[in-house]
Amino acid sequence: MIHALLAILACQLIGEASTRALALPLPGPVLGMILMVIALQASARLREILRPIAQAILGHMSLLFVPAGVGVVGHFAALGGQAGALAAAIIGSTVLAITVGAACFVAVANWTGNADD
Amino acid sequence: MTDFPEIWSYLSRGPLLWLTATLAAYTLGDACFRAANRAPIVNPVLIAVALLAVMLHFSATPYATYFEGAQFVHFLLGPATICLALPLSDNLPRVRKAALPLLAALLAGSLTAVVSALAIAKALGVTGEVLASLAPKSTTAPVAIGISQAIGGSPTLTAVLVILTGITGAVVATPLLNLLRIKDWRARGFATGVAAHGIGTARAFQVHPTAGAFAGLGMGLNAVLTALIAPLILELFR
Structure with missing residues (x-):
């Protein structure tokens, strides 16, 4: 448990520090995730140490967005008189992006003979 | 007492x-x-x-x-992002094998998200700072806020739009993908992660572990891609 937490926080810390030091256009935790993938590929033991805590956190990942969500409610006024237009843009673009992304994946997977196992 | x-x-x-x-x-x-x-x-x-x-x-x-x-x-949002490495690592052979479909879906999904959001908003009369705040809304919040600041948007408004996009994606993904008859969990998860970042990824994990793994990957890749393309696409709508 402590080892898993240490590994997670160390990756995040290195990620946060390096993205800032090198002014990379990606968030620290995403670089930390890449570092962790490399570490996990190198060590099967680390994979098993990490597994229980990762499954617990990822199983309830939705919970982690609640505080930010509550913050958003207080800022609905920031949408101003354009709330309707912004809602249409968000709903329309999200539906289109999921549709195009998934359809494109399937089309290219079929075209390259890349069915899932 | x-x-x-x-x-x-x-x-x-x-x-x-x-x-x-x-x-x-x-x-x-x-x-x-x-x-x-x-x-x-x-x-x-x-x-x-x-x-x-x-x-x-x-x-x-x-x-x-x-x-x-x-x-x-x-x-815990930060540590959760690090934890996404585990399903990704478990699925790495499948990710390598699907490199081409992943790349195609990333480019198509990411471009569609930015272009269609800006086009719809502009057609409905949205301009200036608000339009700039909307451009990065499909990426994870810290990246979206950074992009928004760089292109003249409002960080607060972007944060609101990011969360609303995530919730929209989490709500519409399953019925939409069922309607489209897309059964490949890799495609379903990845497209949801690209379009609706972490909240979409959280939803994907509730549905299927493969979908969750590929959603996390989509979220991470789109954070990088949107940082590159959002400023360029916004120029076309100014």
């Missing part, structure tokens, strides 16, 4: 009350979600947020006070 106002003033100063309330509201939201046969419209985040917003409103609690308790939950 100490009276209620005194207990209240003690509790409202520490993090315990609102941390507990956050977990309780989410537990209730999750129970509703399960009771509704995991229907995506009964989104546990949405229910928890609504409950807490009502509680804060009626107890006249400022958000800053709430966040003192809720920050412990909020902090």
Whole structure:
């Protein structure tokens, strides 16, 4: 448990520090995730140490967005008189992006003979 | 016996009350979600947020006070992102094998998200700072806020639009993908992660582990891609 937490926080810390030091256009935790993938590929033991805590956190990942969500409610006024237009843009673009992304994946997977196992 | 106002003033100063309330509201939201046969419209985040917003409103609690308790939950967003490495690592051979479909879906999904959002908003009369704030809304919040600042948007408005996009994606993904008859969990998860970042990824993990793994990958890749393309696409709509 402590080892898993240490590994997670160390990756995040290195990620946060390096993205800032090198002014990379990606968030620290995403670089930390890449570092962790490399570490996990190198060590099967680390994979098993990490597994229980990762499954617990990822199983309830939705919970982690609640505080930010509550913050958003207080800022609905920031949408101003354009709330309707912004809602249409968000709903329309999200539906289109999921549709195009998934359809494109399937089309290219079929075209390259890349069915899932 | 100490009276209620005194207990209240003690509790409202520490993090315990609102941390507990956050977990309780989410537990209730999750129970509703399960009771509704995991229907995506009964989104546990949405229910928890609504409950807490009502509680804060009626107890006249400022958000800053709430966040003192809720920050412990909020902090875990970083570690959760690191934890996405595990499903990704477990699925790495499948990810390598699907490199071409992944690349195609990333480019198509990411471009569609930015272009269609800006086109719809502009057609409905949105301009300037608000339009710039909308451009990065499909990426994870810290990246979206950074992009927004760089292209003349409002960080606060972007944060609101990012969360709304995530919830929209989490709610529409399952019925939409069923309607499209797309059964490949890799495609379903990845497209959801690209379009609806972490909240979409959280939803994907509720549906299928493969979808979750590929959603996390989509979220990470789109954070990088949107940082590169959003400023260029916004120029076309100025």
